[in-house]
Amino acid sequence: MTENLLRNWEIEHFRTIGRELREAGIEFTRKNIERVLNETSFTTRSKKHPKECPYYQMQEGMLKSCHPKIEADNFSCFLCSCPNYDSSSDQGKCRINSPQGKYFPVNWNSSGKVWDCSDCTNFHSTNQVRSYIESKFKEIKASLQS
Ligand code: SF4
16 A cells, blocks of 8 residues: 555644644643644744745745735644545545645656645635634644644
C-alpha cells in the first residue's frame, strides 16, 4: 500500500498545533479559545514559526495566505486541513464538492493531480474557525493530544 501523504500531513498539522499551544502555555479549553485563535493565526505563526509554511516566509508587505481571497490578518491556520477535505485518497477531494475548489496537476502522486482549495473561503477565516472549534470542541481536543 502506498503512503497517503495528504493524510499524514493532516495528522502532523494537528500535532504541530498541539505542540505550539503547549509551548506557548495555552491549554486548549473553551475559556482559552480566543488565545488559541490568536496563537494559531496566520499573523502570529508567520512571526513565531516561519519555517512551518512557505507562505510565512514572504517579505513584509507581500505577505499573503495560501487562500488569497481571505486577508492575511483575518486568516486562521488552525484548520490548515479543512474539515471538508477528504484525504482518504492521495488525490484528495472535497466532501461538499465546493465549486470554489478544483484539481491541480502534481507530479508527486500516482493520480497526477490533487484537490486544490486555494480559491475557497470556507473554514479559513477567524470567525469560521471560532464557530467550528466551539461546535466540535471535544473532537478537536482529542486530535491535538494524539
Ligand atoms: S474546497 Fe473548500 S470546503 Fe472543500 S475541502 Fe477545500 S477548503 Fe474545504
